[in-house]
Amino acid sequence: MTAEKPENKKWFMLTLVGKDRPGIVARISEALFQGGCYLGEASMARLGGNFSIMLMVRSAGEANRVEQMVGPVCRSLELRHHIDRIEGELHHHVDPDVRISVHGADRAGIVAEVTGALAQMGFNIIHLESDVGGSEEDPFYVMHIEGVAGREIEDLQRTLQSLAREKEIDIQVSAIDTLLG
């Protein structure tokens, strides 16, 4: 904790990409902590063997101050990094109400076709994860989407089932019925 009030601080989105190795998150978060930063939401993924993270960082200083904290660590770990000033909003999560799972023989265009259909129906994607499995010769593509439908799930199911038939992919649409207890 520092004596500076949270409202006097600014949010930044720190993006890091590079070769994966153990200890990256520990080194970066230690440098930010030592620099007086507070961390918000973060998402790390290993994508195709690469380390990647997007991290909300709150600092009393400008971007160059965050740069001074993480720059040396990034150079020593051979990470590329990027810092954007953002408007940070915590404590206002949006709950998804629909989950969509897609899989099929891997080919270019699956994401564009599925997300294009969703966008036309006003679907707001909140989480998207995808992966390529199988072998070099026979790769398959898997994508999970969660979002806010803003309409009857049956409409989505109808549209996506006809897309699935046309494009020869499998699409499952299910409601996320959040239990509040």
Add this chain to the structure above:
Amino acid sequence: MAVLPVLVYPDPRLKQVSRPVESFDDSLREFLGDLEETLRAGPAAVGIAAPQVGRFERIVLVDVSCKPKIPNHGRLVLINPEFLTLEGSVVGREGCLSVPDYTGNVARAERIVVRARDEVGAEREYTMTGFEARAVQHEVDHLEGLLFLDRLVSRRDGLFRRKVYK
């Protein structure tokens, strides 16, 4: 009747194990009235447990009848509940009156048999599946000092790949 204040995580009292109810008297029934009013006053919650309002006794209320097309037993008072059967496992999304602004995926038994006392102390047994079974498991966890945060499974669970066997 009164709407009671709900304890909110990270309040350490939510981690406390609750004691069994011993007397089924008017003060218990008065408390059940308050607990129910608290449940109905909040967001669309389908259950509440006594420790959520700072009374560390093994009492839960569950009512999933507000959800369309879900098999249910209506309004349930479960006192000193115990599971006789917990079968299957299904992942679903949960939130909690005591954990604002956060929901997560939790694996729960798909089918349960639960034995409990009602508000007058009579023993009852219920067989439940799906959403109602999930609600009861969520509430009974509160009696053990557990929150759904203690049982979160990763959002990426659906994407876990099998190991390659050679």
